Amino acid sequence: MVVANIALGKPTFNSSCLDVNRFGSARAVDGNDSSSIFVSGFDDPRPWLSIDLGELMTISKVVYKNNKKCCGDSVAWAEIRVGGAALDAATHGQVLMNELVHQMTGPSRTGEEVTVLLDPPVLGRYVTMQNFHRDPSVNLLQVAELEVEGAPAGVWMQPAE
Template sequence: FNLLHAFLIAMLLSISLSLLTGLQLLAEAVQSSTYNHLGAAQNAVDGNSESNYMLGSCTHTAGDDPWWRVDLREVHKVTRVSITNRGDCCEERIVGAQIRIGNSLENNGNSNDLVTAIGFILSGGTKTFDFKPVKGRYVNIFLPGTNKYLTLCEVEDEGRMTHDCVTLTYAPTSEINVAPNGRATQSSVNRGSTACLSLAQNAIDGNRQYDLLKGSCTQTDTESNPWWRVDLMKTYTIQLNVVVIHIGDSLESEGRTNPVCVKVSFIPAGGTGTFRCGGALQGCYVTLALPGENRTLSLCEVEVFGLPTE
């Protein structure tokens, strides 16, 4: 695993933009056209991330230059958009769509700031886009071109509400990555020529560079059951995370007896995996363990988002 990314905020679409737990259902969505009675715009903010269009929780447009827009009702500083592609067919249709955010309804909102363009997303897969805060009331998903269809199954965004000069955090979890303030350790360090480039602290240095030779990744020696652990220095409530991930307050067996958040499967080279725990877990230690013989654990950035537990 070249890059493991521990996040703690929920997501999902044929598009998924993360609105807060109550605001998501209050947001008003519209779109350029509607294909049939199953494809209403509001389906993308109904709190249901089902990606099978036939089950009635996705949107579906018809016609050229399709777009979908959500009105957040107030100006927000948006920092993250998560997209989960339609799962029952047509996964290639999302390619080329644009995420635009702003306060203008000129051109139906499709002239607002371009945040990013969307590439290929696996059928039913999720992709998260992180960016510097962009202020806006309207979030558009715009797919320019002829004979295009836009289908979104849930849209979620993350950010902060802005009222004049006062900024109020509205997200259900802190947006601050608490891992860089911690202390990292691991079962061993690669004994080869890259040993000095493979230290445990590299995984929480704030740098997502995934080339080991550039000095921002960890790497253990090849051994049985390698592990990496960060001590967050205080107890946090952690909702989402990233091998086997353990979270808790115990150092028994190097933290591997703490509750399991999730077991990680495949992550592409240089890719980022985001994983959901079964529920919120509390702890000051996050341990990533890789069971098995002759294994090497290498991490290029681990981010842990949570709230301090009183």
């Protein structure tokens, strides 16, 4: 089975949002990485974005695409997690329960793409990105796109080309 961006159009949840009409979390999974972005709220000390894939999936790759226009360094020391612990407005305390699959070692850059290859693949229904910038005055989580490659759990995967 060829894998593709299984996050496309899936439900999203977030800890805060700068402006839901202009920067809502659904923009992180809309397939548009050039003019549509999610941006967290200003007063959120550890902003996160979570994608519900709808079922348990075998995940082989996660790609984070940063804002292409400005302010890329506001995303720093961010973590990406995959797992089965639900993460939405009611269960936000569970963010650390899912497996850590990537941790940035410093600030990101405007337009940067971070590809996280999971070998072996990781089982999970929820993919979460959380920002841990050390300067609270610029701790905005910006996501132009968060892409996930995988297949339903138990299905053999051939990497997408």
